[in-house]
Amino acid sequence: MSASVIDFVATEARFGAHNYEPIGVVLARGEGVWVWDTEGNRYLDCLSAYSAVSQGHCHPKILAAMVEQAHRLTLTSRAFHNDQLALFYEEVAALTGSHKVLPMNSGAEAVESAIKSVRKWGYEVKGVPDGQAEIIVCANNFHGRTLGIVGFSTDPETRAHFGPFAPGFKIIPFGDAAALRDAITPNTVAFLVEPIQGEAGVIIPPPGYFTEVRELCTANNVMLVLDEIQTGLGRTGKLLAEQHEGIEADVTLLGKALSGGFYPVSAVLSNNEVLGTLRPGQHGSTFGGNPLACAVARAAMRVLVEEGMIDNAARQGARFLNGLKDIRANTIREIRGRGLMLAVELHPEAGRARRYCEALQAKGILAKDTHEHTIRIAPPLVITSDQVDWALERLATTLTQDLS
């Protein structure tokens, strides 16, 4: 490591809260699927900022939209209208087939906003007695880091010493429709779930699970809230992961790739009266729906569709998945994936996934471990066949090593 790398890492460690444990690379530039460190070494980005950079680093059209808008108008607050918000609403609604949109910034804010909205809907429309609303969530969920959300996490690290937490959440196993049926009561207002559990290690539910979930929610007047912050906008090879299941959520949450990684933009989308219960003064955000965010999100959605990134994710995802499954290595326990949301789960004896990520870094691939034994692979959706094959070669040589 050069002096400059040591300096960045040491300075971060000295002044920053140590709430992350980054891989030892200091990035300085990005373009498409590639990023470069401060020494000029090039890496294939197989994390895409947890799927926020799906459109590829510094996409020129999103960049142009951002610069153009930044010259004109950045923030008005919602105290006034701006000439971008209506267009953003129109375009995100048309793309996703939604009726109502609530713009926020981070993914966690979208989740919190959805929780507030479905509770309000429960009291004002469904007729749940005040203060009694229940929301069902799944074990091993990841919905963000705010206090309300970590209160219903099942990960001890995520929760420990952050309590007391808000009541009103029930936790059931993921992929178990019978558990949902048993957990629903007359006070249940919503079931909040990820279509594929991302942070848990790309856990895909059994076929037919979401069909049953949809039926149970409809039959019991429970709002199905799909957190598509990671799975949405093409990551799984379809615009929304719900399309693989042939269902429609009542409330859909988007974030991450909604801005192509340029800016925090999230949104709550609803297909019914849920967002309709919000009245002036009851919810808001200074930056939510600002013209810069809207211009960036509009461009991010446009390039996703115009440049065929969703189909490419399906095609390259299948190539990547098959390639991973062809790797014969004793270290591999299971390969999972849908579209370009992929994971390699290692046998516990193979050693920590972190070691393999560090070995991959040395070969020019940046990937991130999750939960000790899983390497997650989620490159930008603009990846080409040659780049997939290039990555597979390096993954094969790394995974056949014993790094325990």
Ligand SMILES: *Cc1c(COP(=O)(O)O)cnc(C)c1O
């Ligand atoms: C990343 C993520 C969030 C939280 O988004 P932030 O922008 O980090 O707050 C919520 N849900 C899912 C499924 C995510 O992957």
